[in-house]
Amino acid sequence: MDILLIGLVLLMSVGVGWSIGANDAANSLGTAVGSKVIKLKQAIILIVVFGFLGAYFQGSSVAHTIGKGIVPMDKLNKDAALYLALVASFAACAWVVLATFWKMPISTSHSIVGAVAGGGLAINAPVNWKIILDVFICWICTPLGAAILGYIFYRIFKNIFYRIIPRKYIKITMATLIIVSGCYVAYTWGANDVANSIGVITGAGILSPKVSIALGGLAIILGIVTWGYKVIETIGTEIAHLLPVMAFSAQLASAVNVHVYTIFGIPVSTSHSIVGAIVGVGLVKGAKMLNLRIMKDIIFCWLATPFVSGVISFLVFKIILSFVKLKLA
Numbered sequence: 528m529d530i531l532l533i534g535l536v537l538l539m540s541v542g543v544g545w546s547i548g549a550n551d552a553a554n555s556l557g558t559a560v561g562s563k564v565i566k567l568k569q570a571i572i573l574i575v576v577f578g579f580l581g582a583y584f585q586g587s588s589v590a591h592t593i594g595k596g597i598v599p600m601d602k603l604n605k606d607a608a609l610y611l612a613l614v615a616s617f618a619a620c621a622w623v624v625l626a627t628f629w630k631m632p633i634s635t636s637h638s639i640v641g642a643v644a645g646g647g648l649a650i651n652a653p654v655n656w657k658i659i660l661d662v663f664i665c666w667i668c669t670p671l672g673a674a675i676l677g678y679i680f681y682r683i684f685k686n687i688f689y690r691i692i693p694r695k696y697i698k699i700t701m702a703t704l705i706i707v708s709g710c711y712v713a714y715t716w717g718a719n720d721v722a723n724s725i726g727v728i729t730g731a732g733i734l735s736p737k738v739s740i741a742l743g744g745l746a747i748i749l750g751i752v753t754w755g756y757k758v759i760e761t762i763g764t765e766i767a768h769l770l771p772v773m774a775f776s777a778q779l780a781s782a783v784n785v786h787v788y789t790i791f792g793i794p795v796s797t798s799h800s801i802v803g804a805i806v807g808v809g810l811v812k813g814a815k816m817l818n819l820r821i822m823k824d825i826i827f828c829w830l831a832t833p834f835v836s837g838v839i840s841f842l843v844f845k846i847i848l849s850f851v852k853l854k855l856a
């Protein structure tokens with residue numbers, strides 16, 4: 528039974544990684560595609576490369592928070608930890624796939640955190656509410672911080688570039704900066720979000736952190752390649768029409784924002800960060816630049832994410848418990 532259960536957990540974790548790649552690929556170079564600096568296929572290749580590098584080299588710190596900080600899975604009975612990993616992965620994956628179908632850029636971090644907490648409540652496992660509160664506060668600060676950075680960066684760069692760079696070099700310079708900043712976003716995204724896929728695997732002690740991160744990184748790549756284009760359209764063109772300087776400012780603001788949280792091992796939303804940055808950049812030209820209808824839909828999905836995934840996890844685990852008897856310790 529353990530082998531079958533472990534296999535299902537690994538399969539669902541790959542599913543979570545796939546859904547992350549499908550939904551969050553847009554956070555890296557969606558703005559570059561929207562501003563017509565690079566084509567969709569080129570963007571996907573760069574996201575794959577730099578997202579995997581970020582996951583492999585800096586993905587372990589956030590994975591620890593997901594796997595052991597919310598519910599101490601390493602201290603639970605092995606079967607209980609495996610079932611929690613399975614249910615949480617299923618709940619997170621189900622909601623992210625649905626949101627991706629709607630082309631909504633939601634937070635996979637919110638989804639997995641809500642799912643782990645919901646599953647923990649279902650079996651009366653100790654849930655670390657202090658860490659959840661800290662994470663929740665950071666979730667609120669993420670789009671706000673990105674919006675402020677985006678606003679500041681754009682106000683600075685929109686004047687500097689056209690003054691110090693010769694007119695004939697402006698186009699190539701801006702294209703290069705947009706691509707480089709987009710790759711930086713992809714790196715920080717991989718570093719922060721791979722934990723959403725493999726945190727429960729390391730928490731349950733199924734695989735070593737490095738092997739788990741490699742598996743999660745490959746699953747994310749699969750999601751980017753197969754379905755990543757859907758949300759890229761929303762990020763790149765539907766929130767606001769971005770000029771090249773705006774795209775660069777938004778991407779740089781988002782990357783710096785997420786990287787700071789990653790260093791401290793805090794799972795935040797790269798979706799919230801890039802959307803916040805785009806809003807901040809757009810506000811420089813006024814609120815009329817923003818598509819308020821799309822913004823309203825995105826914010827609704829943001830608010831619903833941890834609760835929906837948590838409820839799914841809780842209910843599915845309760846159904847399982849009606850057939851299987853589990854001990855916590």
